[in-house]
Amino acid sequence: MDAVVHNAKHHPIQEMDTTTDSRDYLGHARRDAESKGYDDWLIVDIDAHHVESVSWSEVTSYIEDPVVRHQAMMYQKERIGAPPYGLNGDLGLRYQDVGGRIPHQSSQREKIEEIDVHRDVVLTRRAMHGLALDYMVLFPTPMLFLGMHPQTDMEVFLCNAYNRWLTERIVPGEPGIVSLAVLPFNTPDEALKTVEKMATVDGVIGFCVTSTRYKPVHSNEYMKLYRTIEETGKPIAFHAGYHWQDPSLATCNTFLGMHALGFAWCNIVHMTNWILNGIPERFPQLKSLWVESGLSWVPFLMQRLDDQYLMRQSEAPLLKRMPSEYMAKNCWYPCQPMEKSNIKGVECTFEMINAHSQLLYASDWPHFDFDTPSVIYDLPFLDEKAKRNILGLNAARLFGLNENGP
Amino acid sequence: MEPVRVGAVDEFGDRTKRVVFIGHEEIGVFRLGDEFFAWRNKCPHQGGPVCQGRLYQLVRENLDADMKSHGRVYDDEKLNIVCPWHGLEFDIRTGQHPGTSDLALEPATVQVQAGEIYVLL
Numbered sequence A: 001m002d003a004v005v006h007n008a009k010h011h012p013i014q015e016m017d018t019t020t021d022s023r024d025y026l027g028h029a030r031r032d033a034e035s036k037g038y039d040d041w042l043i044v045d046i047d048a049h050h051v052e053s054v055s056w057s058e059v060t061s062y063i064e065d066p067v068v069r070h071q072a073m074m075y076q077k078e079r080i081g082a083p084p085y086g087l088n089g090d091l092g093l094r095y096q097d098v099g100g101r102i103p104h105q106s107s108q109r110e111k112i113e114e115i116d117v118h119r120d121v122v123l124t125r126r127a128m129h130g131l132a133l134d135y136m137v138l139f140p141t142p143m144l145f146l147g148m149h150p151q152t153d154m155e156v157f158l159c160n161a162y163n164r165w166l167t168e169r170i171v172p173g174e175p176g177i178v179s180l181a182v183l184p185f186n187t188p189d190e191a192l193k194t195v196e197k198m199a200t201v202d203g204v205i206g207f208c209v210t211s212t213r214y215k216p217v218h219s220n221e222y223m224k225l226y227r228t229i230e231e232t233g234k235p236i237a238f239h240a241g242y243h244w245q246d247p248s249l250a251t252c253n254t255f256l257g258m259h260a261l262g263f264a265w266c267n268i269v270h271m272t273n274w275i276l277n278g279i280p281e282r283f284p285q286l287k288s289l290w291v292e293s294g295l296s297w298v299p300f301l302m303q304r305l306d307d308q309y310l311m312r313q314s315e316a317p318l319l320k321r322m323p324s325e326y327m328a329k330n331c332w333y334p335c336q337p338m339e340k341s342n343i344k345g346v347e348c349t350f351e352m353i354n355a356h357s358q359l360l361y362a363s364d365w366p367h368f369d370f371d372t373p374s375v376i377y378d379l380p381f382l383d384e385k386a387k388r389n390i391l392g393l394n395a396a397r398l399f400g401l402n403e404n405g406p
Numbered sequence B: 001m002e003p004v005r006v007g008a009v010d011e012f013g014d015r016t017k018r019v020v021f022i023g024h025e026e027i028g029v030f031r032l033g034d035e036f037f038a039w040r041n042k043c044p045h046q047g048g049p050v051c052q053g054r055l056y057q058l059v060r061e062n063l064d065a066d067m068k069s070h071g072r073v074y075d076d077e078k079l080n081i082v083c084p085w086h087g088l089e090f091d092i093r094t095g096q097h098p099g100t101s102d103l104a105l106e107p108a109t110v111q112v113q114a115g116e117i118y119v120l121l
């Protein structure tokens, strides 16, 4: 050992915490991207998040109703330590970081030196760099629970305020940031107005319904909305969430169990109603996306609905094909979180959902179960064409994005 | 590769770590009591910077003789490194994920000589 002369260099970041720069946090992803040559690939992240409540004073200043806006702004200005005005949130939001084990989920307190753009633009840019993305679709976080708000008006006020704030303050800050206008879906007439208002706004590439809600998606009240969305040519996305107070989910004593089921359950219910009530037959050009439920629920539901449908076709007379055929043709699926403990199961899922055309990459950054593009790139059963489709080209075709990047 | 000096033993407190570069490799060196362990800073889950995570004691379920649960407790003997990307935990001593034998950290060789710690790749 006497001959040893080399000293190891200390890593400048000994421990990641909530102040770590996203570029450092994602440094391994960036290096992986460079070694795989992602810069030559179109990579579209269909589902990433920012924490809009950090900017809640700004967002609420966009509320149109003058009385509610005034109330919200006074509250934001004067109440210390109180939750953001008007948001219902969910208890589960407090458990996402597994007791501090996942600091980027806890919060992003990193230094922002740029003053020419909003903080969320800087954070998004850094994540896009780390993950080697060309486009990132930005979704809110606590607003995902607005479908459970007891005041349906509040969903209208806040969705519309958020959409305006996002498209005026955040989206223009970086060419690759795009958004899906969030619809106040519990008030169908207002959701329709939101579509009409937002359809031609720069950076709005589709519409988002937060899935945690109890209003059936096949209600007649929504037909005009679906027709209008179909006419825009832009997709409708059902973004999953959970509701721990749901009586059956309330039996789960862990966030692990509640989250595993909750994020799939809401979309399982909505998809079932969507298909069995023949929405794809009524609106054949309407493209729907089923976001952040993972993929393993899809083969389950396909087989389950097919099996039952054959015996009870009279209850779903609009269907001309098997439920699974609609699910594999009229619906698109972002992959996150990629459940991949059984690789044969993943391969079978990909076949069943027509992954080569219907599957999209999503990171869900900065959430605790985010995925890097390597979850697709590293799959042993895909050829390069399929990987390129899933990582970006399918999304480009679906949303009309530039295949050469923004 | 030649052994590379990571530091003196007394620079490491009990239950602490140091992340270093050895060539282009990132290695985490951990002290637990009088023992040292070294693991590559690449998580077997999605390649995250596992050694740059936080240290947590292993959590156990507190069952009584009737198999009734009385919540969870920390195990004072077992210390895990938690990957900061998605929270997967790995035993500092064995490198194993506590919940599956399918996932483990990749080891590096660590040696202690004359009060100095060396890592060999």
Ligand code: FES
Residues within 6 Å of the ligand: B043, B044, B045, B046, B047, B048, B049, B050, B083, B084, B085, B086, B087, B088
């Ligand atoms: S990469 Fe380490 S937990 Fe996922």
